[in-house]
Amino acid sequence: MAVWWVTAVVIVVAALALCAVSLKVLREYERGVLFRLGRLRPVVGPGVLWVWPGADRLVRVDLRVVTLTIPPQEVITRDNVPARVNAVVLFKVTDPELSVMAVENHAVATSQIAQTTLRSVVGRVELDTLLAHRADLNDDLAKNIDRQTGPWGVHVKVVEIKDVEIPEAMQRAMAREAEAERERRAKVINAHGELQASDELFQAAEKLSGNPASLQLRYLQTLLELGADQNSTVVFPLPMDIISPFLQKASGFLDSFADRTAQGTNHGGTNHGGTNHGGTNHVGPTMKGTR
Template sequence: MIWATIAAALLLAGAATGVRVLREYERAVVFRLGRLLPLRGPGLVVLVPLADRMVRVDLRTIALTIPPQEAITRDNVPVRVNTVAYFKVVDPVRSVNEVENHAVATSQLAQTSLRSVLGRHDLDALLAERDRLGESLQKVLDEQTEPWGVKVDLVEIKDVEIPEAMQRAIARQAEAERERRAKVINAEGEVQAAQNLRDAARTLSADPAAIQLRYLQTLLELGGEGRSTVIYPVPVDLPASSPGTHGVLPAALAAAAAHVAHGCTCPRERQGAGT
């Protein structure tokens, strides 16, 4: 009776150790006496004690932080790059049979591939086109991990560190570029101003009276503050030689002469003097 009880207890213990429960995102790769059995899971998995050996495989996406890698770009600039790769197991059987540890193998492969990809691009491309470089690295890794049953979904370049001396050189380059743009904009402004002056000269030359009125208007603007004496030469025969200005120019000349002679005749200054 005692031996029967002991035997029953051993059988129950063996049956308990042979029962596994797998979650929805897990699969079981089972070997019976070293021979591969069909894939199992999720749910309840019953194993034969002492004969079956099970390996759990997680099918969720894994975020793998690749250690910082130092590389030299195509234009001979040393850089230090931080990268993260996202991958998942799509074939649990191959991920167990074809590679010892698929996570470690993927990490090592990503490190070597990253240095190789960076060496084929310039520093400007590395800084400005991180997405494109990440896609290139993702394709390289995906092709090499496909026999392992691993799918690389995304590779992101998080940070690019460059030497301090190179940072100063890049800053000087950016400053020189801004100065070049400023000079180009200034030159374009000079060209537009010259064109506008040419158009204004053509407009004024169509009527000599317009030139004379512009002279007088400039005289009034210069003497408006009343702080200095402005000598503005006007030919005596200029009004007489200009047709259609017998009534306009003499009055304008008289007003300008009175303005200059009295020094300050603007309304604002008269009001200030009265107060």
């Protein structure tokens, strides 16, 4: 009787151990690639699965999106600028059977392909393109990597370049270039502003010249603005139409004074010429005697 109980207990324990080893549970996002005696069986879905110990081998395949970080890669751009570029790749398995049968480890293979493709694509573009048109490079990388991983049942969804590191000397050169570009834009904008301001001033001058009263009102407004502040020195601008008569009279006076001065000088020269004429009569015999 005791032997029978011991045998029953052993059988039950062995059965429980067999069930524990043979029963497999696949989650909803997992698929199972089953090999029985080395031969491929159909892909099994989520749920409870019975696997014969020693005869079956189950390979679990995750169907979720996998995030793969590409380590920094030393690359040289098309314009011979060294840079360190790293990226992130998002991929998922679309065919569990191919991901097991076509490649040994689809995650490692995808990582290696992503690294080599990153170096190849970045080496074909210039540094400005790498910095300014990163979205186009991301699309190009995703298409190239997906074309190579497609036969493995792996679909690359997104490739994003995370960071681009360039030498400090190149950073300083780019900073100087950006500063010069900003100064150029500032000068151009200032020149356009001066041109527009000159056009507006020209139109304002035309309007003010048509009505002298408006010019006087503008003059009084300017005086009011100057008197509003506590200034120790006040400058009174005088319109040209007010002082122009005085300037004309002053110019006429200076011209008449110059004419009178010129006439006085000519008259004095004539008297001196008469003296010379008298001297000439006296010197004539002397010069003659000398001869």
